[in-house]
Amino acid sequence: MSARLVLHGVCVGLLFAALAGAPTPAKAQKIYIETDLEGASGVYKFSQTREKDTPPNIEACEFLMGDIAAVVRGLRAGGAKEIIVSDGHGSQAFLPRLMEPGAKYVTGKPRPSSGLDETCDAIVMVGCHAMMGTPDGVLCHTQSSKSENRYWYNGVETGEIGQSAIVASYYGVPPILVTGDEATCRETKKFFGEHCVTVAVKRGLAREAAELYPFEETRKALFEGAKRAMAELPNCKPYQVKLPIQAKKEWYELDAKGVKGKLMTREGEILDLRDLYKF
Ligand SMILES: [Zn+2]
Numbered sequence: 497m498s499a500r501l502v503l504h505g506v507c508v509g510l511l512f513a514a515l516a517g518a519p520t521p522a523k524a525q526k527i528y529i530e531t532d533l534e535g536a537s538g539v540y541k542f543s544q545t546r547e548k549d550t551p552p553n554i555e556a557c558e559f560l561m562g563d564i565a566a567v568v569r570g571l572r573a574g575g576a577k578e579i580i581v582s583d584g585h586g587s588q589a590f591l592p593r594l595m596e597p598g599a600k601y602v603t604g605k606p607r608p609s610s611g612l613d614e615t616c617d618a619i620v621m622v623g624c625h626a627m628m629g630t631p632d633g634v635l636c637h638t639q640s641s642k643s644e645n646r647y648w649y650n651g652v653e654t655g656e657i658g659q660s661a662i663v664a665s666y667y668g669v670p671p672i673l674v675t676g677d678e679a680t681c682r683e684t685k686k687f688f689g690e691h692c693v694t695v696a697v698k699r700g701l702a703r704e705a706a707e708l709y710p711f712e713e714t715r716k717a718l719f720e721g722a723k724r725a726m727a728e729l730p731n732c733k734p735y736q737v738k739l740p741i742q743a744k745k746e747w748y749e750l751d752a753k754g755v756k757g758k759l760m761t762r763e764g765e766i767l768d769l770r771d772l773y774k775f
Pocket residue numbers: 532533534625639656
């Protein structure tokens with residue numbers, strides 16, 4: 497072996513050593529968290545989510561804020577530099593007195609924009625529920641729990657976690673963590689694959705019945721899951737659907753008293769992913 501080759505080998509070795517020892521570049525700077533109320537720890541009745549500002553509703557919002565706090569802490573421990581948390585529940589659920597430091601909290605309606613855009617590196621969904629019709633899905637629904645909406649995109653029935661991820665895919669943003677009941681976690685793996693981390697905070701027995709996991713355990717699992725999700729981020733891909741989307745929607749007509757009437761159907765095309773919720 498010539499001296500030159502030996503020298504070359506040493507140089508390559510040094511280069512590998514330098515690469516292995518170097519800290520991995522911080523890619524995941526900005527995380528967007530979408531939230532919902534139905535999938536929070538301790539929430540299992542519609543009376544907790546539908547009737548704004550009642551004692552059970554305020555308590556449920558406290559439960560959600562506790563879940564969010566655990567996720568914010570976990571994301572930061574995993575390297576997140578900037579975190580935006582969006583209040584995604586219809587009637588809004590944030591309690592500012594319980595905001596965990598290290599994130600910004602966006603709430604109130606209507607808003608000019610959600611804050612989700614191409615500057616975000618990943619989307620996290622906290623407090624989610626399974627799609628309408630899931631037998632073991634706690635408080636399961638898609639958009640409207642009363643009119644029992646259902647949506648199909650290119651023939652695939654899709655719930656709210658899929659809908660959020662489709663909009664995020666417009667900006668090239670992948671889902672990295674979804675939290676909710678066991679049915680939500682199953683739906684997540686089916687739609688987004690194995691790399692997207694899931695954390696279950698309860699197991700559904702029926703739409704308004706559940707086996708609840710204690711807060712101390714769920715908050716620990718949420719922290720660990722969020723930290724793990726940051727490590728999984730490079731392996732996660734945006735959830736993409738083919739455009740134009742062939743869309744179908746089904747829902748029940750409701751009368752003035754909210755009593756279910758005729759089943760309605762609508763079909764059409766969605767040309768822009770940002771218009772998903774307009775259909
Ligand atoms: Zn929802």
